[in-house]
Amino acid sequence: MAELNIQELERRFQEKIDNDIRIEPNDWMPERYRQTLIRQISQHAHSEIVGMLPEGNWITRAPNLRRKAVLLAKVQDEAGHGLYLYSATETLGADREETIDDLHSGKAKYSSIFNYPTLSWADMGAVGWLVDGAAIMNQVPLCRCSYGPYARAMVRVCKEESFHQRQGFEIMMKLAAGSEEQKAMAQDALNRFWWPALMMFGPPDADSKHTAQSMAWKIKRNTNDELRQQMVDITVPQAEMIGLTIPDPDLKWNEEKGGYDFGEIDWDEFWNVVKGNGPCNKERVEARRKAKENGEWVREAANAYAAKQKMKKAS
Amino acid sequence: MNTLFEYLVRLGDDSLILGHRLSEWCGHGPILEEDIAMTNIALDLVGQATSILKYAGEVEGKGRSEDDIAFLRYEREYKNALLVEQPNDDFGVTMMRQFLFDAFRKPLFEQLTQSSDEQLAAIAEKSLKETKYHLKHSAEWVIRLGDGTDESHDRVQSALNDLWRYTDELFFTDEVDADLEAKGIIFSSEELKASWSEMVKNVLNQATLTIPDNGWQHDGGRRGLHSEHLGYILAELQYMQRAYPGMEW
Numbered sequence: 315m316a317e318l319n320i321q322e323l324e325r326r327f328q329e330k331i332d333n334d335i336r337i338e339p340n341d342w343m344p345e346r347y348r349q350t351l352i353r354q355i356s357q358h359a360h361s362e363i364v365g366m367l368p369e370g371n372w373i374t375r376a377p378n379l380r381r382k383a384v385l386l387a388k389v390q391d392e393a394g395h396g397l398y399l400y401s402a403t404e405t406l407g408a409d410r411e412e413t414i415d416d417l418h419s420g421k422a423k424y425s426s427i428f429n430y431p432t433l434s435w436a437d438m439g440a441v442g443w444l445v446d447g448a449a450i451m452n453q454v455p456l457c458r459c460s461y462g463p464y465a466r467a468m469v470r471v472c473k474e475e476s477f478h479q480r481q482g483f484e485i486m487m488k489l490a491a492g493s494e495e496q497k498a499m500a501q502d503a504l505n506r507f508w509w510p511a512l513m514m515f516g517p518p519d520a521d522s523k524h525t526a527q528s529m530a531w532k533i534k535r536n537t538n539d540e541l542r543q544q545m546v547d548i549t550v551p552q553a554e555m556i557g558l559t560i561p562d563p564d565l566k567w568n569e570e571k572g573g574y575d576f577g578e579i580d581w582d583e584f585w586n587v588v589k590g591n592g593p594c595n596k597e598r599v600e601a602r603r604k605a606k607e608n609g610e611w612v613r614e615a616a617n618a619y620a621a622k623q624k625m626k627k628a629s
Numbered sequence: 630m631n632t633l634f635e636y637l638v639r640l641g642d643d644s645l646i647l648g649h650r651l652s653e654w655c656g657h658g659p660i661l662e663e664d665i666a667m668t669n670i671a672l673d674l675v676g677q678a679t680s681i682l683k684y685a686g687e688v689e690g691k692g693r694s695e696d697d698i699a700f701l702r703y704e705r706e707y708k709n710a711l712l713v714e715q716p717n718d719d720f721g722v723t724m725m726r727q728f729l730f731d732a733f734r735k736p737l738f739e740q741l742t743q744s745s746d747e748q749l750a751a752i753a754e755k756s757l758k759e760t761k762y763h764l765k766h767s768a769e770w771v772i773r774l775g776d777g778t779d780e781s782h783d784r785v786q787s788a789l790n791d792l793w794r795y796t797d798e799l800f801f802t803d804e805v806d807a808d809l810e811a812k813g814i815i816f817s818s819e820e821l822k823a824s825w826s827e828m829v830k831n832v833l834n835q836a837t838l839t840i841p842d843n844g845w846q847h848d849g850g851r852r853g854l855h856s857e858h859l860g861y862i863l864a865e866l867q868y869m870q871r872a873y874p875g876m877e878w
């Protein structure tokens with residue numbers, strides 16, 4: 315009997331999905347759908363938070379006051395994104411602190427791009443332009459995700475991401491039009507971030523274990539390779555416009571497909587970084603773990619104070 | 630001496646250096662909400678520094694921009710109070726430093742909204758709105774930490790003990806202030822100190838904290854005589870401008 319009920323519930327659930335009706339927190343959903351979303355949204359939240367570190371690295375060294383303010387505003391937005399996304403996982407019954415502990419223990423992943431170091435000011439340009447650019451491409455389709463709270467969070471996030479992308483491109487544009495040193499700095503940043511940015515869309519479709527199910531549930535709307543192609547097609551002309559060279563000798567316009575053909579991605583590097591061997595994996599997780607550890611007494615104090623206030627009110 | 634220029638540099642440097650210190654926290658805050666709050670306050674302070682130092686450049690009339698002033702002076706030319714250059718240390722020290730500073734800046738900006746200098750009054754008007762929020766935030770944390778656990782009480786009490794020696798300097802005055810006060814551009818520092826003391830006593834009392842009886846007070850910042858910390862702040866702050874002179878970003 316119960317078995318039948320579940321089948322019926324699953325059928326109705328899939329019917330809603332097929333009719334583009336949003337799933338809301340109190341609606342019945344298959345456990346695997348819930349778990350998939352918790353995994354994806356918390357990974358996304360962790361990426362926002364870990365992503366603060368490589369950019370936070372340059373705030374105190376920003377070259378002028380305007381750039382400093384823009385960078386601060388951007389990194390502050392990323393913290394905000396992390397916050398809404400952790401809240402979205404809570405609507406699915408996840409616990410924020412436990413989710414964060416999974417990041418610190420290495421159980422949960424975050425976007426591998428943040429395991430690359432930011433070595434020059436131009437990296438602030440490259441990160442905004444390419445990394446936030448790729449994030450937008452990943453996230454615009456998520457505004458139509460079947461799970462309501464995630465879709466709504468993404469609408470808000472995407473608006474801010476496009477400001478992030480623009481400020482990054484603007485930094486690159488300025489550098490590319492600047493002195494020889496500035497041009498070289500910009501080109502070097504592009505060289506280092508180009509391939510990792512393309513890896514941000516995840517493994518090729520053939521090797522992506524979650525894609526098919528996520529697409530059937532309308533959590534995902536496009537495959538990894540589709541999005542990657544879109545990224546290349548949009549970014550190449552932008553690089554040309556400002557006079558920078560994409561570090562790919564195989565890059566070529568393909569008239570027939572109406573897009574660029576591009577070189578082989580080094581997936582060994584990708585998996586290696588995912589496994590924890592990127593240049594900054596250890597530092598990034600360590601920084602977040604320390605922040606939590608050093609904040610423990612602060613959180614305890616806030617709780618103790620709140621409890622005392624509650625007692626006072628009650629008496 | 631151009632007294633208005635000198636005054637604006639002192640005012641602007643307080644915002645600039647404290648904004649720098651707070652932005653060092655970015656990504657390392659004790660809770661995500663505080664990462665957001667501290668970044669937000671840093672952003673306000675950088676914004677204040679920008680408008681104040683821009684105006685200082687205009688008043689000076691030598692064609693220096695806000696960036697020239699912020700990034701291209703030598704250490705002895707920075708005029709911030711010693712309090713704002715003190716290291717972040719733990720969150721308790723950061724919040725105590727912020728509270729002692731905010732409690733000074735709020736009545737200061739209140740006064741300056743009445744300045745006979747319209748530009749300064751306008752800057753004060755905008756900064757006052759921000760500072761009210763900063764003060765609310767830092768005072769609430771001082772109270773929470775002071776009246777939280779034994780550990781948080783001890784930590785924030787020791788922060789107060791360490792920082793107290795830099796508070797008198799906030800009310801430092803010399804011929805610069807005397808000249809501007811006579812012109813109605815700025816106002817009495819005694820009144821300022823009275824409002825500050827009242828606010829500080831009230832909040833520390835709620836926080837169950839005790840004002841240290843250590844009477845010694847440092848100064849020097851307003852005359853460009855700093856602690857050893859400032860040099861390292863400037864090494865970071867100025868890095869790009871010094872390494873790539875004369876370029877645009």
Ligand SMILES: [Fe+2]
Nearest residue numbers: 362391392395
């Ligand atoms: Fe973001």
Ligand SMILES: [Fe+2]
Nearest residue numbers: 362395449453
């Ligand atoms: Fe994102």
Ligand SMILES: [Fe+2]
Nearest residue numbers: 392446475478
């Ligand atoms: Fe972003």
